[in-house]
Amino acid sequence: MPNRFGLPDLGVGLGLRTVHYGRIVETQPQVDWFEILSENYMQTGGRPLEWLDAVAARYPVAMHGVSLSIGSTDPLDRAYLTELRALRDRTKARWVSDHLCWTGVGGKNTHDLLPMPYTEEALRHVAGRVRAVQDFLGAPLALENPSTYVEFTESQMPEWEFLARLADAADCALLLDVNNVYVSAYNHGFDPRTYLAAVPYDRVVQMHVAGHTNHGTHIVDSHIGPVIEPVWELLGEAWRRAGGVSVLLEWDAEIPGFEETHAEALKAQRYLGQQP
């Protein structure tokens, strides 16, 4: 598989969470890599950075953000980008990712990953902003497909087409979250394999898996609990299509101890053909 921006396959990693700081720093367990939530280490000069420095000194890390708001019609936040770049340099993060979404307008932040209308106008708008961010960072930005709960009547194309065209137009990387594909497929009634078939895998630098909450009428991407079997199977299929790429488990609610969380991440290896 060509391209992938020369970024390495880091193996199977884990989202770094506060409840595991002590265990990780004090005992330095064998973990391929950690993904950090960028904003947790911004606008602070204190304890979060002290933990992060200890982790980044020992493990490869990648940065994953939730407030870039790449799809917003607000101007790009230069102060945010400056801090993001400084954090990347401080941690020697292998790459920086965020979501194909917007988080607010008019200077307000909902702290949610709000859905985009998939229109030609939005495509042009986001592509231009991705290019600007990449120029600022001096590196490719990896954009993640979000979980969504609504679709706009004005949308002109499915998400997978928007994402593929965006990646091409902006020449950016992708973070493929197969749980999000599953969640959105359930919520909107499409076949997740239709989505996977349309992904430009040469741009995928990382994949996410996570648990979710199925309310019957809809699924919420809660990052709670173990990953369900159909999501693992989607991971296996996508990973084979990509020809091998970094994989990461997100677990953000009712987080168990480190051993259990890491063991859940390592289940990925079964679906990647890396262990019997």
Next chain:
Amino acid sequence: MKLDETQQWFAGAVMRDAGLDEVDRRLTRGPKLDARGRFDVYRSGYVARLVECLADDYPILKHALGDDAFEDVCRRYVERFPSEAPNLNAYGRRMAETLDGFASDLARLEWAIVEVVHEPAPPPVTTEALAAVPPEAWGDVRLTASKAVRLLSFDHPVNDYFQAVRDEKQPAVPGPAPSSTVVYRSGRTVWRLGLTPAMERVLAALLAGEPLEQALDRAGDAPPEHVTAWFREWMASGLFVGVTPP
């Protein structure tokens, strides 16, 4: 731009329930939920997320007010103070000003804890640095306070209440009584230390950078051996990170 108009509408509906009558026109129905049901995932999540953030910052205030009253306070807070920052580290900083009396004092204490978590806490001033000060100059040295220190005066004994809740003693909400507490971080641990009026006067002077002798004189009638003990404890605890000779 159409995109901007769409986002203005969506954000207004999520944050302020504005334009909810447009949901059916702008959003499609899903396989199992109508458009409004789908949209409400975002609408309910917005408030819940910020209330959860405030509950993380103010666990003792939540205990004191009770779950329902705390939720009401938070909902009003969310309505009054929409977030404008990329993260929620400082989101709850104005809680005390939305409250009165004991609750306001307690919020100030809990916010001080949040603040010192996010301030750098370098190691205490070293014994070598102290030893380098000539004895005759001690009275005129000034100490450099750690940024991870907050000295607070209250109209209620909120630190005692805080500790009692932590100890699962189910304390009653106390009546008014002046109190002082210093909140500081040493290493990765946040500490709260109750202060007598004399201790507060001395510590406030030292944190303000007054010369040592002048600051210690603010102890008034307190026994000198007590003042010496306070000073040693504060130095060892990391409240001060540097010493400047005259």
